[in-house]
Amino acid sequence: MNNLIKLGWESSNTAINTEFIARVITVQKNSYRISDGEIEYLAHLSGKFLNDAATALDFPAVGDWIEVQKLTDEQKAVIKQVLPRKSQFVRQAAGLRTEAQIVATNIDTIFIVNSLNHDLNMRRIERYVLAAYESGASPVIVLTKKDECSQEEVETAIAEVESVAIGIPIIAVSSLTKDGIEELLELLPAGRTAALLGSSGVGKSTLVNTLLEKEVQDTKGIRESDSKGRHTTTHREMFMLPNGALMIDTPGMRELQLWEGESAIDATFQDVEGLAVNCRFANCRHESEPGCAVREALENGELPEGRFHNYLKLQRELAYEKRKQDQKAQQEERNKWKQVSKDLKSKYKRRG
Numbered sequence: 001m002n003n004l005i006k007l008g009w010e011s012s013n014t015a016i017n018t019e020f021i022a023r024v025i026t027v028q029k030n031s032y033r034i035s036d037g038e039i040e041y042l043a044h045l046s047g048k049f050l051n052d053a054a055t056a057l058d059f060p061a062v063g064d065w066i067e068v069q070k071l072t073d074e075q076k077a078v079i080k081q082v083l084p085r086k087s088q089f090v091r092q093a094a095g096l097r098t099e100a101q102i103v104a105t106n107i108d109t110i111f112i113v114n115s116l117n118h119d120l121n122m123r124r125i126e127r128y129v130l131a132a133y134e135s136g137a138s139p140v141i142v143l144t145k146k147d148e149c150s151q152e153e154v155e156t157a158i159a160e161v162e163s164v165a166i167g168i169p170i171i172a173v174s175s176l177t178k179d180g181i182e183e184l185l186e187l188l189p190a191g192r193t194a195a196l197l198g199s200s201g202v203g204k205s206t207l208v209n210t211l212l213e214k215e216v217q218d219t220k221g222i223r224e225s226d227s228k229g230r231h232t233t234t235h236r237e238m239f240m241l242p243n244g245a246l247m248i249d250t251p252g253m254r255e256l257q258l259w260e261g262e263s264a265i266d267a268t269f270q271d272v273e274g275l276a277v278n279c280r281f282a283n284c285r286h287e288s289e290p291g292c293a294v295r296e297a298l299e300n301g302e303l304p305e306g307r308f309h310n311y312l313k314l315q316r317e318l319a320y321e322k323r324k325q326d327q328k329a330q331q332e333e334r335n336k337w338k339q340v341s342k343d344l345k346s347k348y349k350r351r352g
């Protein structure tokens with residue numbers, strides 16, 4: 001029981017026998033690394049579980065509490081069920097637009113990480129805040145690289161962020177000077193589970209390393225031997241900070257990036273989307289189409305011009321981001337074919 005509390009367990013439900021409870025630390029291909037706070041196990045899903053699971057959402061994810069049967073040999077376990085989640089990050093799998101995936105679960109606090117020195121984008125912060133709320137976690141806004149800004153710049157930035165993130169803690173930090181780190185840790189007591197959201201380059205890895213109090217730490221590559229004595233690289237996707245708080249840092253969480261915005265756009269601009277439903281044409285661009293409900297609302301003042309402007313801007317941003325990703329996918333596809341034709345060519349050369 002005490003071991004589980006260390007891992008963040010906080011259920012007071014005495015009907016649950018905690019002897020059979022563990023938490024998912026890492027999701028591997030067909031197995032899971034789980035911990036009961038004392039021992040780590042390699043776990044597999046029970047046959048019944050596999051049989052009953054209907055969608056990807058039913059499968060265990062990093063952060064999940066699970067009911068297990070511990071096997072006596074080799075620190076192995078069988079996962080029987082996933083306990084109800086208190087929060088969950090869902091994303092649509094790339095390419096398969098209908099298949100939702102769970103990125104991480106049971107996160108208490110989500111740190112929305114932004115860099116003070118460039119690219120402090122209020123719309124993006126709004127979207128991340130929404131993503132956090134959608135998941136069920138509480139957001140905290142972290143402004144990094146404080147050392148690169150004057151006190152005045154920091155204050156201006158905080159005031160600006162405050163206007164879009166009402167009632168949400170905002171902390172400016174520097175991983176370089178450790179300024180603000182203690183303040184951040186106060187929001188992260190032992191047993192609390194946190195995760196980071198933020199664009200590439202804002203300083204998430206550096207912040208994690210600072211919180212881990214390690215000078216240089218590659219959190220992505222912990223080497224260990226598997227059962228056959230080979231060295232495998234497994235990445236702990238959930239780990240404990242020196243103060244006893246738990247940090248989730250998964251590739252999935254990192255890839256969430258801007259994409260979470262797509263579902264959030266509906267939530268953020270429910271008013272605009274709500275109006276657009278009444279446009280005569282389903283693909284209305286709200287420019288000069290007849291029967292445009294959005295234009296009508298703009299004209300009679302129901303929808304403020306500035307808000308519509310932000311909506312269009314966000315849509316353009318998302319479209320740009322999507323084009324970028326599509327181009328990348330196309331390039332990868334081309335490279336694959338290039339390789340295939342190269343292989344074929346060399347094969348025929350050898351024959352000829």
Ligand SMILES: Nc1nc2c(ncn2[C@@H]2O[C@H](COP(=O)(O)OP(=O)(O)OP(=O)(O)O)[C@@H](O)[C@H]2O)c(=O)[nH]1
Binds near residue numbers: 144145173201202205
């Ligand atoms: N001056 C200053 N630079 C920082 C600070 N934190 C991070 N950096 C620098 O910012 C750059 C990006 O930092 P990372 O920690 O790799 O950023 P990230 O968010 O993990 O990026 P991804 O791994 O791409 O998601 C690195 O060159 C860091 O040295 C800081 O507090 N102050």
Ligand SMILES: [Zn+2]
Binds near residue numbers: 289
């Ligand atoms: Zn319209």
